[in-house]
Amino acid sequence: MGDQQTFYEAMREHGITRRSFLKFCSLTAAGLGMGPEFAGKIAHALETKPRTPVIWLHGLECTCCSESFIRSGHPLAADVILSMISLDYDDTLMAAAGYQAEEILEQTVQKYDGNFILACEGNPPLNEDGMYCIQGGKPYIEKLRYMASHCKAIIAWGSCASWGCVQAARPNPTRATPIHKVIHDKPIVKVPGCPPIAEVMTGVITYMVAFGELPELDRQGRPKMFYSQRLHDKCYRRPHFDAGQFVERFDDEGARKGYCLYKVGCKGPTTHNACSTVEWNGGLSWPVKSGHGCLGCAEDNFWDRGSFYSAVTNLGVTGGVEATADDIGEVLAGAAAIGVAAHAAASVVSHMKDGSKGDSSHD
Amino acid sequence: MNSTAAAPHDPASREPVYVFEVPVRVWHWLHTFSFLALAVSGYLIANPLPSIGGEASDHFLMGNIRLVHFIAAYVFAIGFAVRIYWALVGNRYARELFILPIWRGDWWCGLLHEIRFYLFLSKDTPVSLGHNPLAQVAMFLFNVLGTLFMIGTGFALYGQALGIGSWADRLFGWIIPLIGSEALVRNWHIMGMWLMLVFVIIHIYMAVRADIMGRTSSVSTIIGGWRLFRNGRR
Numbered sequence A: 001m002g003d004q005q006t007f008y009e010a011m012r013e014h015g016i017t018r019r020s021f022l023k024f025c026s027l028t029a030a031g032l033g034m035g036p037e038f039a040g041k042i043a044h045a046l047e048t049k050p051r052t053p054v055i056w057l058h059g060l061e062c063t064c065c066s067e068s069f070i071r072s073g074h075p076l077a078a079d080v081i082l083s084m085i086s087l088d089y090d091d092t093l094m095a096a097a098g099y100q101a102e103e104i105l106e107q108t109v110q111k112y113d114g115n116f117i118l119a120c121e122g123n124p125p126l127n128e129d130g131m132y133c134i135q136g137g138k139p140y141i142e143k144l145r146y147m148a149s150h151c152k153a154i155i156a157w158g159s160c161a162s163w164g165c166v167q168a169a170r171p172n173p174t175r176a177t178p179i180h181k182v183i184h185d186k187p188i189v190k191v192p193g194c195p196p197i198a199e200v201m202t203g204v205i206t207y208m209v210a211f212g213e214l215p216e217l218d219r220q221g222r223p224k225m226f227y228s229q230r231l232h233d234k235c236y237r238r239p240h241f242d243a244g245q246f247v248e249r250f251d252d253e254g255a256r257k258g259y260c261l262y263k264v265g266c267k268g269p270t271t272h273n274a275c276s277t278v279e280w281n282g283g284l285s286w287p288v289k290s291g292h293g294c295l296g297c298a299e300d301n302f303w304d305r306g307s308f309y310s311a312v313t314n315l316g317v318t319g320g321v322e323a324t325a326d327d328i329g330e331v332l333a334g335a336a337a338i339g340v341a342a343h344a345a346a347s348v349v350s351h352m353k354d355g356s357k358g359d360s361s362h363d
Numbered sequence B: 001m002n003s004t005a006a007a008p009h010d011p012a013s014r015e016p017v018y019v020f021e022v023p024v025r026v027w028h029w030l031h032t033f034s035f036l037a038l039a040v041s042g043y044l045i046a047n048p049l050p051s052i053g054g055e056a057s058d059h060f061l062m063g064n065i066r067l068v069h070f071i072a073a074y075v076f077a078i079g080f081a082v083r084i085y086w087a088l089v090g091n092r093y094a095r096e097l098f099i100l101p102i103w104r105g106d107w108w109c110g111l112l113h114e115i116r117f118y119l120f121l122s123k124d125t126p127v128s129l130g131h132n133p134l135a136q137v138a139m140f141l142f143n144v145l146g147t148l149f150m151i152g153t154g155f156a157l158y159g160q161a162l163g164i165g166s167w168a169d170r171l172f173g174w175i176i177p178l179i180g181s182e183a184l185v186r187n188w189h190i191m192g193m194w195l196m197l198v199f200v201i202i203h204i205y206m207a208v209r210a211d212i213m214g215r216t217s218s219v220s221t222i223i224g225g226w227r228l229f230r231n232g233r234r
Helices: A007-013 A018-031 A037-048 A064-069 A075-085 A098-111 A140-150 A158-162 A198-211 A238-243 A253-257 A325-357 B002-006 B022-046 B061-089 B105-118 B133-162 B167-172 B175-179 B182-213 B219-224
Strands: A054-058 A117-121 A153-157 A188-191
Touching: A007 A018, A007 A037, A018 A037, A018 A198, A037 A198, A054 A140, A064 A158, A064 A198, A098 A140, A117 A140, A117 A158, A117 A198, A153 A158, A153 A198, A158 A188, A188 A198, A238 B061, A325 B182, B022 B061, B022 B182, B022 B219, B061 B133, B105 B133, B133 B167, B133 B175, B133 B182, B175 B182, B182 B219
Parallel strands: A054 A117, A117 A153, A153 A188
Antiparallel strands: none
16 A cells, blocks of 8 residues: 555544544535535545655744644544644654654655655744754755645644744844745745644645645635635624723723724734634634634734734834834824924914015015 | 926916816815824724624624725725726826836935925925926825825735635735735735825925925915916925
């Protein structure tokens, strides 16, 4: 069998019943927002297509993406997905270690050249020739470039791989760089979030291995099925926003009543993710539901955008000065008003001086 | 009146000149009041009023503030589109906002003269039939480019609310990745409002000052369309 093994056969080998398999297919179809008829299509694809290996690399990161992934709300999904991918290569999840582990990479390149998916968690640091992240005696950037040159497509897990995240925060001493700024010749799917939602991760990876193509992406390279709406648009506290009912302080009456968290810095209105619909930990909760504003962790540069507790954040050009558009604007408008008043006063003085000299100075 | 038509830039001319045609004047005031509505409602979207109590279903304050913002935005944007059309078909003064004649030496001389005049370095009151060169620069940078920037970033943000694939997203959505992220576009949209407000403050001051101290009418010109001339500064 070997190369010809399908996903379905791989799952059956790992003790997953056909019933569970079909349940997984319908769950995934629902999760991807694809309608009931797609459950059959996913099942058919997984039964007939040869298994696509997934190589999971780790650069500079905190492993929160892996932590999220293995806690996928539906235990079935986690089991099935893990049986599909974990056997190949994942530094933190696989049993192999050392030379044995690194050999798997080489074997995958030889056996599946151009046919495996590269899932990147974290990003490569470029300063000092990449010496800030060494794996198996080599800079991570070399490993990433080598594997990327042989893969079919790349999944950039989390905000690290998608945007840079905290390790790329100003002044970014290691020059941590997101994947799309390092690899230019392969299709890249960004799955941002710190971490991304487990169901989003399993959904994206299932779509890619089942259909052999990338999900439809938005302008910034994120799958539209999960990132096309702001949290704010589907937030259960949205009626309080529209009514003008806000939490002013975390200990006020509004906070106890569950009013909108916009004024205490919720970034839901500018954050694209599925938190307000899919929620976290199997639909248990999510930041706004627990009473804290969204930090905007799925958005580019959220780490350098100023306060998590202010609705208006900084402009991203002020260097070390943490000034918002309103701070700068108020100073500019004030300066213009003072300047106008001073110029008016000077005009009057100048006019009166001319008047006292008589009208001979002009005309 | 023949002499005005023959030599419209003759500062010695004392005959009234018809400068701002009806569409220009109507647009000016639509632009002014839609900008004021946009600035106030926009500020309240970024910095909402104190929280109100009661049932959420009894109130729609933020919703109405956003509605005002969006209606004013359509007036602002469509008005500007019509104004661009009028620049093509209107009189020569209708084009002054959009085209800075930087290839003309006398325009640069006029600009320098204006700057010297407003710094009290020159007593010689400049006279222009349409906009003076300094006003033209300020209007082009803050009003024309500012308005385009506000329309572009505004509809890009509006497209996010309408949804991916909406007309606003298809026409203006590309601005968001160009600037970086939606939060950043939002912040620059707020900054744009402040810069246009600075322009408004200086613009009103200059217009009133020219009316009182200058040799040409100014405030009445944008209401009635005719530029009147006076002898001397009084």
